[in-house]
Amino acid sequence: MAATIQNDDVKQKDAGRAVVVAVTTRAVFESGAEDGDGEDVYGMGVAFPLLQALQRVNERLLEGNPAESLLFDVVLIATDSQQQQHSSRIISSTRHYGLEVSRFCFSGQEDFIESLLQNKVQLFLSTDRKEALQASQKGVLSALLDRQAAPSEQLRVVLCGDAVVRPDAGPAPPSRPAAQSFSAQLGEMRRRFGALDSPLSIVLLTSSGGGESAGAALRTLRSRGLSVDEAYCLAGAPRSPILSLLRPHFLLSEGAIGLED
The missing domain is CATH 3.40.50 (Rossmann fold)
Structure with a gap:
């Protein structure tokens, strides 16, 4: 119990x-x-x-x-x-x-x-x-969680933009409403800080598609009240190299996803 x-x-x-x-x-x-x-x-x-x-x-x-x-x-x-x-x-x-x-x-x-x-x-x-x-x-x-401990000075969150760009590709995961609500709260928190020396950093990462997909994801997130500090469009390239540089504490999608995916 x-x-x-x-x-x-x-x-x-x-x-x-x-x-x-x-x-x-x-x-x-x-x-x-x-x-x-x-x-x-x-x-x-x-x-x-x-x-x-x-x-x-x-x-x-x-x-x-x-x-x-x-x-x-x-x-x-x-x-x-x-x-x-x-x-x-x-x-x-x-x-x-x-x-x-x-x-x-x-x-x-x-x-x-x-x-x-x-x-x-x-x-x-x-x-x-x-x-x-x-x-x-x-x-x-x-x-x-990333098994390689990320720094503690700044909370670093990576958002997977692919599910944002193609919300109707396949059945909607049960956690999608929770993901959208959490992103809005995260965005509200981020707005409390300035562009420099923020203890919270939000990064958008799109694995497939080109610049248009990344732009669509950015517009969708902004409509939910979330602006990001950085955005990366991989256009099909593996994401491990960029994640090893960004060292986020975790990566969020509209379902459960890990840094090693």
Whole structure:
């Protein structure tokens, strides 16, 4: 049975405005590792820089407006049975590293989707492709995390423009409405910052088609209230080289997709 524990160490976000992001504890902490000081806390996993980047965006938003309510609301979800048995260690590890996590969810593989829905998660991030696909099929926007940790100074998000350009190519994924809603919220956040020194960078990437496809994707995103910092049109070329340079924390489409696809 799924259980949710509120973190009283942090101020809870506005439920009506916050952008709820759930990350698996398996991605944030390494189960078999301890921190460098030998304390009884987990070592840092691949998603650790992501949480720091999300926290940095929140800090900058609050610097600009202390009453800001459009903030990232981070939820850690444990689907690994071993980590569930050490829930206190997960909580103490979060406190040890100073991570701003609002809630902890402990659920099995059979009911983690229930935890996502109950917490009104708008983006689910995992290193497990099966989990990401399961969540996406239930209408929760999901993405695979990059196993090569990206920098924490700036949250870097890559949007796959191909699904935006051809929304009617094949059946619509259940998570498409969630993807469109999340992009609008992301765009609203980005508008809070100037062109320079932004803690949030949004990049559009179109894999197929030429400049016209990229232009169509840009116009569609702008109509949803989202402007991007950079845009790349690959025209059929492999995207691995550009992704290795951009080093995004994750790549978003209107379904579940990974950086290695």
